Amino acid sequence: MSRCTDQERQVPRCPGKKLAQTKRLEVARAPDARGQREIDKFSKLSGAAFDKAYMTAMVEDHKKDVAEFQKAANTAKNSDVKNFATTTLPTLKEHLDMAKTDHAKVAGTRTSKTKTSATS
Numbered sequence: 001m002s003r004c005t006d007q008e009r010q011v012p013r014c015p016g017k018k019l020a021q022t023k024r025l026e027v028a029r030a031p032d033a034r035g036q037r038e039i040d041k042f043s044k045l046s047g048a049a050f051d052k053a054y055m056t057a058m059v060e061d062h063k064k065d066v067a068e069f070q071k072a073a074n075t076a077k078n079s080d081v082k083n084f085a086t087t088t089l090p091t092l093k094e095h096l097d098m099a100k101t102d103h104a105k106v107a108g109t110r111t112s113k114t115k116t117s118a119t120s
Contacts, residue, residue, distance in 0.1 A: 022080065038057060052103075052106050062092060066089070
């Protein structure tokens with residue numbers, strides 16, 4: 001959930017934030033060291049170089065998110081966590097597909113016709 005902190009702060013009804021509060025988990029208010037390094041790297045780029053680097057990061061980040069949420073949907077012992085992961089997973093897969101498409105555009109390559117299955 002730490003990767004979505006900006007979105008969660010902007011959307012007060014974000015289910016991830018609500019779940020974290022219910023479970024008394026602290027939601028990060030600032031980027032961790034890895035996140036800050038990415039911000040620093042992106043701030044030095046512009047134009048096509050920024051677009052390509054940013055979309056590469058978005059694809060990789062969404063791949064990790066999908067894997068983590070898939071694992072939680074399959075193995076989480078807490079029903080609230082399992083339900084959150086299960087209901088969020090299709091959106092994450094959709095976002096991964098969009099990131100792949102946008103990455104292909106900025107990288108000047110073609111994207112695969114195969115979409116990430118929302119049910120796998």
